[in-house]
Amino acid sequence: xxxxxxxxxxxxxxxxxxxxxxxxxxxxxxxxxxxxxxxxxxxxxxxxxxxxxxxxxxxxxxxxxxxxxxxxxxxxxxxxxxxxxxxxxxxxxxxxxxxxxxxxxxxxxxxxxxxxxxxxxxxxxxxxxxxxxxxxxxxxxxxxxxxxxxxxxxxxxxxxxxxxxxxxxxxxxxxxxxxxxxxxxxxxxxxxxxxxxxxxxxxxxxxxxxxxxxxxxxxxxxxxxxxxxxxxxxxxxxxxxxxxxxxxxxxxxxxxxxxxxxxxxxxxxxxxxxxxxxxxxxxxxxxxxxxxxxxxxxxxxxxxxxxxxxxxxxxxxxxxxx
Amino acid sequence: xxxxxxxxxxxxxxxxxxxxxxxxxxxxxxxxxxxxxxxxxxxxxxxxxxxxxxxxxxxxxxxxxxxxxxxxxxxxxxxxxxxxxxxxxxxxxxxxxxxxxxxxxxxxxxxxxxxxxxxxxxxxxxxxxxxxxxxxxxxxxxxxxxxxxxxxxxxxxxxxxxxxxxxxxxxxxxxxxxxxxxxxxxxxxxxxxxxxxxxxxxxxxxxxxxxxxxxxxxxxxxxxxxxxxxxxxxxxxxxxxxxxxxxxxxxxxxxxxxxxxxxxxxxxxxxxxxxxxxxxxxxxxxxxxxxxxxxxxxx
Numbered sequence: 001x002x003x004x005x006x007x008x009x010x011x012x013x014x015x016x017x018x019x020x021x022x023x024x025x026x027x028x029x030x031x032x033x034x035x036x037x038x039x040x041x042x043x044x045x046x047x048x049x050x051x052x053x054x055x056x057x058x059x060x061x062x063x064x065x066x067x068x069x070x071x072x073x074x075x076x077x078x079x080x081x082x083x084x085x086x087x088x089x090x091x092x093x094x095x096x097x098x099x100x101x102x103x104x105x106x107x108x109x110x111x112x113x114x115x116x117x118x119x120x121x122x123x124x125x126x127x128x129x130x131x132x133x134x135x136x137x138x139x140x141x142x143x144x145x146x147x148x149x150x151x152x153x154x155x156x157x158x159x160x161x162x163x164x165x166x167x168x169x170x171x172x173x174x175x176x177x178x179x180x181x182x183x184x185x186x187x188x189x190x191x192x193x194x195x196x197x198x199x200x201x202x203x204x205x206x207x208x209x210x211x212x213x214x215x216x217x218x219x220x221x222x223x224x225x226x227x228x229x230x231x232x233x234x235x236x237x238x239x240x241x242x243x244x245x246x247x248x249x250x251x252x253x254x255x256x257x258x259x260x261x262x263x264x265x266x267x268x269x270x271x272x273x274x275x276x277x278x279x280x281x282x283x284x285x286x287x288x289x290x291x292x293x294x295x296x297x298x299x300x301x302x303x304x305x306x307x308x309x310x311x312x313x314x315x316x317x318x319x320x321x322x
Numbered sequence: 323x324x325x326x327x328x329x330x331x332x333x334x335x336x337x338x339x340x341x342x343x344x345x346x347x348x349x350x351x352x353x354x355x356x357x358x359x360x361x362x363x364x365x366x367x368x369x370x371x372x373x374x375x376x377x378x379x380x381x382x383x384x385x386x387x388x389x390x391x392x393x394x395x396x397x398x399x400x401x402x403x404x405x406x407x408x409x410x411x412x413x414x415x416x417x418x419x420x421x422x423x424x425x426x427x428x429x430x431x432x433x434x435x436x437x438x439x440x441x442x443x444x445x446x447x448x449x450x451x452x453x454x455x456x457x458x459x460x461x462x463x464x465x466x467x468x469x470x471x472x473x474x475x476x477x478x479x480x481x482x483x484x485x486x487x488x489x490x491x492x493x494x495x496x497x498x499x500x501x502x503x504x505x506x507x508x509x510x511x512x513x514x515x516x517x518x519x520x521x522x523x524x525x526x527x528x529x530x531x532x533x534x535x536x537x538x539x540x541x542x543x544x545x546x547x548x549x550x551x552x553x554x555x556x557x558x559x560x561x562x563x564x565x566x567x568x569x570x571x572x573x574x575x576x577x578x579x580x581x582x583x584x585x586x587x588x589x590x591x592x593x594x595x596x597x598x599x600x601x602x603x604x605x606x607x608x609x610x611x612x613x614x615x616x617x618x619x620x621x
Contacts (some may be wrong), residue, residue: 049445051444051445071349071350071447072447074445074446074447074448075347075349075446075447077445078445079441079442079445081438081441081442081445083438083441084437084438085437085438085439085441085442086437086439087433087434087437087439088437089370089371089374089433090369090370094369098356098360099442099446101352101353101356102353102356102357102442102443102446102448103347103353103446103447104346104347104348104349104350104352104353104446104447105343105345105347105348106345106346106348106352109343109345109346113343116340116341120340130371146442150343150347151342151343182339182340183340184340184342
């Protein structure tokens with residue numbers, strides 16, 4: 001079932017078209033929304049929240065029309081902005097109770113859910129301290145908690161890992177995966193780091209210059225390819241030579257000791273193993289290569305670039321590969 | 323005892339998993355009300371760290387103290403009227419009210435602007451107008467309570483001093499009406515000025531400066547116009563200062579004594595001008611506030 005479906009959705013600001021003729025269906029689960037700055041992500045989110053009327057086209061979200069039923073949508077949807085949005089002089093508990101009430105929850109339910117939600121995002125004793133004393137990671141958790149406190153059916157998370165260190169990033173991604181799997185809340189998450197989206201998303205939507213470039217399930221985009229990646233400790237040239245003797249096509253890798261074999265030769269793995277054994281070198285890696293999301297951009301950049309009307313953005317996502 | 327009970331040591335908090343909410347969702351009106359109450363509570367620092375409470379309550383204490391003195395004197399001397407009337411009290415002690423409004427109005431809006439909280443409100447069942455209305459009414463209630471406190475003390479005191487009950491209650495009701503109007507004017511000015519800056523200090527300074535200057539300039543204008551033009555024209559100097567404007571309105575509407583007879587309407591036309599001026603100030607401030615919040619806090 002689609003949580004969000006748009007039809008020919010367009011929004012212009014004067015001469016600038018931020019979102020252009022967007023027709024897309026987003027399924028339940030975690031959907032990654034990819035696009036460079038100015039690609040139209042936030043305009044799209046604003047329209048879906050019912051805060052910005054589209055110039056033309058329609059969108060339904062959880063079965064509600066975003067043009068006329070904004071209040072109903074915003075009761076059932078959570079939003080975590082990218083920007084700083086927390087009052088610094090109140091405690092997380094106090095803030096969450098207030099935000100739950102602002103979403104329409106009665107006071108007692110708001111208290112209960114504020115405590116529950118903070119526990120779920122991993123804030124314990126510190127929740128009674130003013131938010132101003134929190135670390136970036138803790139603030140980010142509070143931001144996530146306020147989007148979840150009213151038990152929405154869907155949350156929009158705008159760059160939730162921004163500003164986090166690698167450990168904090170991992171924890172945040174783990175939390176987002178839990179929101180979808182354990183809490184049963186659909187997630188639309190934006191990020192400019194493809195590796196992150198690859199890890200947690202079930203579905204990827206790429207927009208660029210307000211135009212839909214690709215909407216695909218992550219499984220399709222990252223399926224196993226027909227290439228075998230090999231890394232040996234030493235004497236790679238000799239291993240390659242032996243494998244080539246069997247008639248396999250071998251592509252030396254960029255780092256020393258690595259190479260890729262085209263799996264048209266079905267026994268390639270066997271050949272590598274015997275070559276390594278005979279030469280008495282260590283085998284570090286023998287792995288079927290998976291496609292990566294970055295390839296979407298590489299493909300598009302090579303095939304579609306000349307036809308893209310706005311040259312402002314196309315290269316940006318590929319600059320930050322997984 | 324089941325196996326689960328034995329396996330878990332005492333004092334362990336069990337992760338009972340995520341629970342969905344199936345209860346009522348009260349929607350937009352409730353959200354608006356909640357924001358209003360939060361604003362009102364915030365004005366007095368309730369639910370906030372202790373240090374944000376000090377200023378508001380100190381000012382309230384200082385503001386009520388003279389009323390206690392007036393009342394004590396009235397009771398001990400068995401006076402038949404109060405030394406300070408229900409409507410003149412706000413003018414006599416306007417500086418304290420100015421400080422209260424200057425502290426509280428930025429607290430109501432510039433925090434939201436500075437910390438970027440507004441997108442969180444707008445992504446909930448609440449419109450921009452709802453936000454402005456909740457903030458305005460919340461602070462208006464807070465200022466009204468502040469202004470009403472000493473006036474109510476005066477009422478209780480005059481009853482204790484066995485003054486005529488009818489007069490006391492009528493006077494108090496008139497005072498409450500004027501206090502509510504004064505609060506609306508002050509809240510409008512305070513919020514309109516505060517909404518232009520994210521920095522609370524700047525907002526405080528702007529409000530104190532403009533209200534204190536208005537308070538100083540207004541009698542000067544009156545005395546100059548009074549001598550140069552006419553006494554009637556001179557009374558309109560009161561329109562510059564919110565406190566004198568409302569005091570003049572009280573005189574025009576209720577027939578009570580103004581703080582300064584030179585600064586109160588002398589006839590029906592004067593009262594109309596005062597009334598229109600009051601409505602214009604409140605209307606203009608609300609318009610500014612609405613326009614301002616159309617722009618800020620875009621999601």
